[in-house]
Amino acid sequence: MRASILGGAGYVGGELARLLLGHPVLDLVQATSRRHTGKPLHTAHPNLRGTGDLAFTDPARLERVDVLFSALPHGEFAARLGELSERAALLVDLSPDFRLHDPAAARRHYGPGAVDRAAGAPAFVPGLPELYRDRLRTADRIAVPGCMATAAILALRPLADAGLVDGDVLVDARTGSSGSGNTPGPAGHHPERASTLRVYGPVGHRHEPEIAQHAGVRARMTVTAVPAVRGVQVVAQVRPGRAAGRAEVWDAYRKAYAGEPFVRLVAQRQGLHRLPEPRMLLGSNHCDIGFDLDEDRIVAVSALDNLVKGAAGGAVQSANLAAGLPERSGLTFPGLHPM
Amino acid sequence: MRASILGGAGYVGGELARLLLGHPVLDLVQATSRRHTGKPLHTAHPNLRGTGDLAFTDPARLERVDVLFSALPHGEFAARLGELSERAALLVDLSPDFRLHDPAAARRHYGPGAVDRAAGAPAFVPGLPELYRDRLRTADRIAVPGCMATAAILALRPLADAGLVDGDVLVDARTGSSGSGNTPGPAGHHPERASTLRVYGPVGHRHEPEIAQHAGVRARMTVTAVPAVRGVQVVAQVRPGRAAGRAEVWDAYRKAYAGEPFVRLVAQRQGLHRLPEPRMLLGSNHCDIGFDLDEDRIVAVSALDNLVKGAAGGAVQSANLAAGLPERSGLTFPGLHPM
Amino acid sequence: MRASILGGAGYVGGELARLLLGHPVLDLVQATSRRHTGKPLHTAHPNLRGTGDLAFTDPARLERVDVLFSALPHGEFAARLGELSERAALLVDLSPDFRLHDPAAARRHYGPGAVDRAAGAPAFVPGLPELYRDRLRTADRIAVPGCMATAAILALRPLADAGLVDGDVLVDARTGSSGSGNTPGPAGHHPERASTLRVYGPVGHRHEPEIAQHAGVRARMTVTAVPAVRGVQVVAQVRPGRAAGRAEVWDAYRKAYAGEPFVRLVAQRQGLHRLPEPRMLLGSNHCDIGFDLDEDRIVAVSALDNLVKGAAGGAVQSANLAAGLPERSGLTFPGLHPM
Amino acid sequence: MRASILGGAGYVGGELARLLLGHPVLDLVQATSRRHTGKPLHTAHPNLRGTGDLAFTDPARLERVDVLFSALPHGEFAARLGELSERAALLVDLSPDFRLHDPAAARRHYGPGAVDRAAGAPAFVPGLPELYRDRLRTADRIAVPGCMATAAILALRPLADAGLVDGDVLVDARTGSSGSGNTPGPAGHHPERASTLRVYGPVGHRHEPEIAQHAGVRARMTVTAVPAVRGVQVVAQVRPGRAAGRAEVWDAYRKAYAGEPFVRLVAQRQGLHRLPEPRMLLGSNHCDIGFDLDEDRIVAVSALDNLVKGAAGGAVQSANLAAGLPERSGLTFPGLHPM
Known part of the structure; x- marks a missing residue:
């Protein structure tokens, strides 16, 4: 072909x-x-x-x-x-x-x-x-x-489908520099970009309506440029609106992604790799998804290579x-x- | 002396x-x-x-x-x-x-x-x-x-004093490796730490009660290890619980920090340095504080050198x-x- | 199998x-x-x-x-x-x-x-x-x-075979942290390793005899730990001992590596990618080799992923x-x- | 004033x-x-x-x-x-x-x-x-x-004055991105610059005549852009042309720099900080100088903040x-x- x-x-x-x-x-x-x-x-x-x-x-x-x-x-x-x-x-x-x-x-x-x-x-x-x-x-x-939208949608949609999203979701997105393309400019100039934690999109990011369209939740995004070339990580703060245990969240994700070739669930209790991060995904088509939770909040984390x-x-x-x-x-x- | x-x-x-x-x-x-x-x-x-x-x-x-x-x-x-x-x-x-x-x-x-x-x-x-x-x-x-507590408290206390905090505050904290001290271990081993975005404290961080004690707000922290040696940045998501304009937030911060020798307000509408980040604070005793907002949310950002x-x-x-x-x-x- | x-x-x-x-x-x-x-x-x-x-x-x-x-x-x-x-x-x-x-x-x-x-x-x-x-x-x-030896040998052997190496060769090797393995220790502790240019092997490196054995030249290595996890780069300073033009050096390398599946010759006159570097080789089995020269010196550069x-x-x-x-x-x- | x-x-x-x-x-x-x-x-x-x-x-x-x-x-x-x-x-x-x-x-x-x-x-x-x-x-x-010239001159002049330089000196210089100024361009674009080891000046660098003028030696420079914003490190390979012991080199440097407010001699036998590197010099006016040697070669290392x-x-x-x-x-x- x-x-x-x-x-x-x-x-x-x-x-x-x-x-x-x-x-x-x-x-x-x-x-x-x-x-x-x-x-x-x-x-x-x-x-x-x-x-x-x-x-x-x-x-x-x-x-x-x-x-x-x-x-x-x-x-x-x-x-x-x-x-x-x-x-x-x-x-x-x-x-x-x-x-x-x-x-x-x-x-x-x-x-x-x-x-x-x-x-x-x-x-x-x-x-x-x-x-x-x-x-x-x-x-x-x-x-x-979009890359950040994809990471957020894949993290949020199963929770929404399981009735575990009550109200807005706060989506903290972190992104490498390659997402801005290969045209040089002040924001990507190495001395300004190399060690930055630049909150360049505190409110109103353009990926919000994509998340609403596909995950059915209202996402409020804050985007930070981090010291990386490739990679996106999303940390979504979800209020389930009711008591939700670890098993129920696991079920929601497993049900959604059983057999998916490129979604991996990563939610260990401890260890260095307990939650998703982009560095071991560079070049890969995986989206890793994980979570932790306390009594009234689910912290969902996803990561992928933006390119x-x-x-x-x-x-x-x-x-x-x-x-x-x-x-x-x-x-x-x-x-x-x-x- | x-x-x-x-x-x-x-x-x-x-x-x-x-x-x-x-x-x-x-x-x-x-x-x-x-x-x-x-x-x-x-x-x-x-x-x-x-x-x-x-x-x-x-x-x-x-x-x-x-x-x-x-x-x-x-x-x-x-x-x-x-x-x-x-x-x-x-x-x-x-x-x-x-x-x-x-x-x-x-x-x-x-x-x-x-x-x-x-x-x-x-x-x-x-x-x-x-x-x-x-x-x-x-x-x-x-x-x-604590270092993250200091950054969060200085960002949140003026908002709390101005009646601009309604309910819990979500505090996203990002930290360099020096905060974990100089004893080698797996979490700080360079190949694992260099490019990481490790969400090592998704819920229940020990700095939460310090924030409650000093800022009078319930903070729900999520902590991420980022690719840096020095520096802490806090992004706090605050619901003011009522209409709050940019001027009112500015007033709250100005009132709190007028004449403070080591707090700088950084909240430009645009530009590369519109919101605080640690990289230009390394070695300095400043805590930079800024914010942006939309109709029902204040995103407060602070940064400092943790050491x-x-x-x-x-x-x-x-x-x-x-x-x-x-x-x-x-x-x-x-x-x-x-x- | x-x-x-x-x-x-x-x-x-x-x-x-x-x-x-x-x-x-x-x-x-x-x-x-x-x-x-x-x-x-x-x-x-x-x-x-x-x-x-x-x-x-x-x-x-x-x-x-x-x-x-x-x-x-x-x-x-x-x-x-x-x-x-x-x-x-x-x-x-x-x-x-x-x-x-x-x-x-x-x-x-x-x-x-x-x-x-x-x-x-x-x-x-x-x-x-x-x-x-x-x-x-x-x-x-x-x-x-060894990884640095491989990079040096592949850069030097064709020059030696072509009679273009006179006397000792100075080999400047730069290496990421993964070459030192996954056991934590002071040298690999992130705050000490992240931004380092540590000349940890100024003289007498153990890869020197491997280079002698396989390339037939006496290499004098200086090894520097650089801010990277993966990757080795070697810059070898060679005295050809006689007039040697660009074409002759190209010939030496082409003759040695024509048809090699994993050696690429990279020696452009200009551009960002004129000489080999490891970052675009991570995960790949390639060894890139290039050079520049002046009237009495060949600067040969090679790069590979050490792992x-x-x-x-x-x-x-x-x-x-x-x-x-x-x-x-x-x-x-x-x-x-x-x- | x-x-x-x-x-x-x-x-x-x-x-x-x-x-x-x-x-x-x-x-x-x-x-x-x-x-x-x-x-x-x-x-x-x-x-x-x-x-x-x-x-x-x-x-x-x-x-x-x-x-x-x-x-x-x-x-x-x-x-x-x-x-x-x-x-x-x-x-x-x-x-x-x-x-x-x-x-x-x-x-x-x-x-x-x-x-x-x-x-x-x-x-x-x-x-x-x-x-x-x-x-x-x-x-x-x-x-x-120039910044690289300063680092090289301060490392080489005492050796030249002590009669410890025979023939050309090979100067390997490593530099951060800030030395290229604040105008964005392809070479400084973050995705290309962040993890680079770009040998952009293999031969004929413009700082060579400055070194000749002030240190009285012929330097053959090779310049590499390394993953750093600030900092220059020079590794100079010197042939003393005669037997030279550690004490004699120490003497040459001590004689040259006794009482100098901004030159520090750094040449320990072991440890993480045995030789100069720029990271602990950022913001400082120091030039650190050190060396190691073997039977017929002195490896002199210097570092400074280029700005x-x-x-x-x-x-x-x-x-x-x-x-x-x-x-x-x-x-x-x-x-x-x-x-």
Whole structure:
């Protein structure tokens, strides 16, 4: 099967390339970059040295493929949707363009131009196999959720389904620098970013409506940039609204994720690895989820690699389903320890 | 004035030594270490090379001084209190021994032996000049609060005093590795600790009762070990219980901290440094405090260097007051940027 | 084919487990750990959660396998060699026990007990496929070289073979903390290790004789612990002893490594990735090699992941050859970028 | 005494501001920034919050002062020299403009425009008190050497003076990101810079002629960007050309630096702090120097904070001398440990 990447020179594009070059069925035939046209992929992605001869393609020269992954900046995928629909049977978009269904939320976070896109969003199946596996099996258009939203949704949805969420949820999200892309700027300048604990999104983060849409809870996010390149961790403070024991929470999660290939429950009573953290997930498509609790509060913790499960890996997993392939195809790397 | 340090070879002891060696009035005459007796201070604290000839003293050979700072492990200061009282007019303890007044909380977090110490705690003035300046001016015994507690208390007390705290407060605390001391162990082993976001205290942290005692609010803490050696940051999620505008919160903080030499309000609308973070506070005695808010929530953020304002610096500031010295003495280092 | 790991709970053991659990032919049937006997592998290696049910085995209960990898501490493999020889057709040792042939060097760096082991060393084929591929194809005993030695040897041997090394070579090696293992101690305590540039081996490093043995040059190493968990980088300063142009050096390396599956030549004139560095090699079995030069000096740079190409990956690559398997089996992960 | 900073918004300008705001005699009256004119200093330097009301000045509105520090980019100080000479009795330049005396080296590293500046360079006393203290006492123009050059010169000059340098010296320099300034760009983008060991200057570094000029040795530098914001470490490989014992090297250094307020000799036989490293020097004006040796090689190691001893601190120390002030004025911060 032939696959291509639109917007292949960014960090998400590079991660897609890594996964597709190691994929047993999907063959990467094109990756576009205006700036790097004609140069080998490893010009932008030095880890890909030695993986073959593929060079970046002019975005105007897209060939027809079976699966087209788009890692274009916000708005650009939507603008080319008509044309791109003719280029591939399956379109997988990793931008926010067709994530939000609520036009008011879309406008608030992405501006007036996003209202029309919200109208088109229902045509896209969310790239969240844990919630939408059946719909993904027949999807021809997929919209992959945001990285922090994915981590939060996977932590919260089982609790909501079990009636264990009463009122708003406070979601503390911590993120590495790669989520902001590869364009240099003051916020990512190393002397300012290296040791930071920058609370850059204390209130009103744009991933809040995605969480509401998929987990059915009102999340109040606070986002902190932490000293890491890759990785997202979410700590969600949930009021169950009633007595809830450890066993009941375990049941909720086990019921939701039994048999899930990429969700692992991590909730030991003690030890260094008792709760999820991103460092041993880098490069992996896992989302680890765990929790602790006291008498009237559940502290749910989830972690993932923002470029893999939070973007390129979630996209490939979803595409595997839509293409009728084994869901794990190309996604077996387990992560490293120590890291 | 003569000062000494009991427990001079640990990280807090080293920070006390740095501050006292640069203090214009307090002269460091002894720093004890059983292990390093007879060796120069820089054996344990390499930054102190070239600051003089002082060597570690056997703890049994304490001379009488004006101010004795104790950085002994939990329980050891209390065990020697009778003897130490004869060694110095002013005792400043940096351990948890005499912090908690509530015997139930003391027992819960520090074991049955802590109940008696709780009974003795009221004889110690808390080493928090922002709250207890007048009492500190006449104190002969001082107990310095914990580092995360200090950051949380300074962020929350003005809100509580202004009637802006309704119900529990969720306190997300992030901490560097130096707070765990200089004894090697699995949790601090570099390959496990370097890139970690370890939620090691999801519920029930021992600093909660200190916050209740001093800020009058019930704090529910979640503590995460982050990739840093020094520094504590607290993000407190407060429900004001009524409409509260930005101006009112500013007023609450300004009223509390006008003229405070070591509290800075940091709450810009934008920019890289809009909210407090520890990196530009390392070595400094400042606690930076800021906030943002939405319609029904205040997100208060504070930061400090756990070894300075959260320990040795707070101790010296308190001792300055008790000794009738200018409060800033020996504490003028402003921190570095970039870091 | 059945494989097992002796000493499975350490960092090298964990990396072997990761590679073998993903290996298409070699099946991991046992991994020993005295301390963790009966517990699942992910007790020590959290990245391996979800990879199966294997639990650690008592080292006394080793079954017979086709390939036995030993990651025991120095001296222990040699002590059990007789017994272990009956347990597996192929023994692959990752300790220093049978690396050195020169008894004087062995005694100098590893003590008097190492002299006898040096006598037994020639029975072990060095686990360096780039130099000893043909011998590895028929090997029944393999000794994998040290991580820094591997990086240095692969950078220097082609230059030596081309007559481009005149006199001693100065080898500046930089290493992450994982190379020192998972036992906590003062040198690896996070507050001391996190931001260090510790020149802990200014002269006389134990990898020098390995370099002499395999590259035929006298290396003078200086080793610095740098702020990283994984990764080794070597910067070798070579005097060619005669005029040597860029093309000649390229030729030497291309001739040596044409077709090598895990050596990549990286020597661009400019750009961020002009010379090798470990960060995009983490988890990968590649050794990247590059150079620059001026009129009378070649600066050769190599990089690898000390736990993969410098240990477990080199071991699996060598075992693949000895077992008649495709050399890349289980070793296709390309590394991540950004990291 | 009145002092001002030309180019006050960069990292070196900020460090000058920190030092002058804490200086007992020099009063900072102006710091210029075109971009930040009228805004408080802490807009660019958040560590300076609370240190007073000073705002950035338009560079065209420089008042006459006693000491003018210039942290302008390369070439700009020289272009304004005539005008600036009327603004201050003492000019201290921190750019490379008037460092190099050799016109050929100046042209090679800084272009044709640098040749004229080389002709003017002898009018500037080098800001290296350890070598030029007497000349600095009467200087009216000072040119502060580069940060890596300072570290290398202080390590090598005593060896050269003692006849312990035979032939070229290989200088391995490691540097943090702050040395490249505060302008964002690809090389300093956090995802590319955070974990790097980038050998960006394998041969031909521009600090080589400075080392030749001041230490009298031919240095062959290799420069690596390491994971740090602040700090420079130099590892110099010296061939003494004859038998040289530890005592003789100690003597050379002790003779050179006895009584030096900011050079510390650090050369223990063992321990975590046996050789210099930058982490415990951050914020301090110290340059630590140490060494180890074997039969025919001296490995000299030095470390400093590039923004302090390697720039602003060296400038203030030099200005103190020229202004007849105690040399340590404003420079007493000893650095922190752990860091």
